[in-house]
Amino acid sequence: MERAIILAASAxxxxxxxxxxxxxxxxxxxxxxxxxxxxxRQPEAQSDIVRTMLLGAAVAESTGIYGxxxxxxxxxxxxxxxxx
Amino acid sequence: xxxxxxxxxxxxxxxxxxNETMVVSWLVMAVIILLAYLGTxxxxxxxxxAQLVTExxxxxxxxxxxxxxxxxxxxxxxxxxxxxxxxxxxxxxxxFGLRPPTADLNTTxxxxxxxxxxxxxxxxxxxxxxxYLKGFMDPLPMLLPLNLISxxxxxxxxSFRHFGNIAGGMVITMLLYNFLAWLSSVVLGFIPxxxxxxxxQVGIPAVLSIYFDLFTSVLQAFIxxxxxxxxxxxxxx
Numbered sequence: 001m002e003r004a005i006i007l008a009a010s011a012x013x014x015x016x017x018x019x020x021x022x023x024x025x026x027x028x029x030x031x032x033x034x035x036x037x038x039x040x041r042q043p044e045a046q047s048d049i050v051r052t053m054l055l056g057a058a059v060a061e062s063t064g065i066y067g068x069x070x071x072x073x074x075x076x077x078x079x080x081x082x083x084x
Numbered sequence: 085x086x087x088x089x090x091x092x093x094x095x096x097x098x099x100x101x102x103n104e105t106m107v108v109s110w111l112v113m114a115v116i117i118l119l120a121y122l123g124t125x126x127x128x129x130x131x132x133x134a135q136l137v138t139e140x141x142x143x144x145x146x147x148x149x150x151x152x153x154x155x156x157x158x159x160x161x162x163x164x165x166x167x168x169x170x171x172x173x174x175x176x177x178x179x180f181g182l183r184p185p186t187a188d189l190n191t192t193x194x195x196x197x198x199x200x201x202x203x204x205x206x207x208x209x210x211x212x213x214x215x216y217l218k219g220f221m222d223p224l225p226m227l228l229p230l231n232l233i234s235x236x237x238x239x240x241x242x243s244f245r246h247f248g249n250i251a252g253g254m255v256i257t258m259l260l261y262n263f264l265a266w267l268s269s270v271v272l273g274f275i276p277x278x279x280x281x282x283x284x285q286v287g288i289p290a291v292l293s294i295y296f297d298l299f300t301s302v303l304q305a306f307i308x309x310x311x312x313x314x315x316x317x318x319x320x321x
Contacts, residue, residue, distance in 0.1 A: 051310075058307040062241045065248035072251065076086075 020067025175301030
């Protein structure tokens with residue numbers, strides 16, 4: 001019974017952890033939008049802008065990756081089940 | 085999804101387990117060494133195809149390092165080029181059905197720790213021990229704990245970013261395969277002989293594979309090298 005409750009709560013928790021995906025979505029969309037704006041204004045600097053944009057998008061992504069790691073932990077290497 | 089399989093044990097120190105990650109990364113190293121050997125075997129004034137590709141790669145790496153670190157730090161270019169090639173080939177090994185070494189946190193954490201020690205060592209070398217320690221109390225002495233935390237979080241976020249992208253792609257691809265197996269058993273299950281073969285698994289995952297295997301691999305290798313260069317250059321200036 002306790003095991004079942006922990007498993008169910010872990011599955012729900014993994015789903016909840018992936019709500020963290022909202023933040024990077026907003027951040028990367030913002031970076032891409034500004035990048036498109038910058039390319040429109042200065043098409044000759046496109047390669048520099050794209051490089052900076054990808055770097056910024058990757059940094060914005062890290063919070064989402066933390067959420068993903070928590071979800072993966074809960075699904076595949078659950079530490080809570082050993083506490084019983 | 086399972087962790088990397090342990091393939092065999094080396095019987096020293098009470099058994100050193102050798103797993104899939106390590107064997108695949110040895111393979112990747114062998115491929116890179118072979119390519120480097122083939123590309124530089126017969127260097128000529130008018131380059132052949134292999135030499136042209138190798139020269140192109142080297143000059144791209146050097147111009148990237150020069151742009152983001154400055155002309156005085158070109159000595160880092162060989163390390164950055166090696167790191168990029170290793171990361172790229174490791175992630176791309178999933179195209180051949182191998183388990184990519186970068187889907188294991190140990191690999192990426194190792195690279196991130198190399199970056200971390202490069203940053204600290206070059207900071208000390210450039211500023212001297214006193215100036216380096218002073219840098220932690222940069223605007224105000226009471227910000228010392230925050231500076232320490234931000235320094236320690238660098239390798240963690242670096243390694244988890246690369247690992248999370250590749251491992252997340254692996255999980256999503258695996259979920260898609262399971263879903264397609266279920267779908268084909270529902271849709272094609274009534275036909276005898278064919279119902280045992282998940283026919284819908286043919287072709288459809290290739291679309292996802294273009295994003296997760298090709299695009300993500302190249303992008304993550306690029307970003308890891310870029311961030312390494314930026315961190316090291318920031319510590320030295």
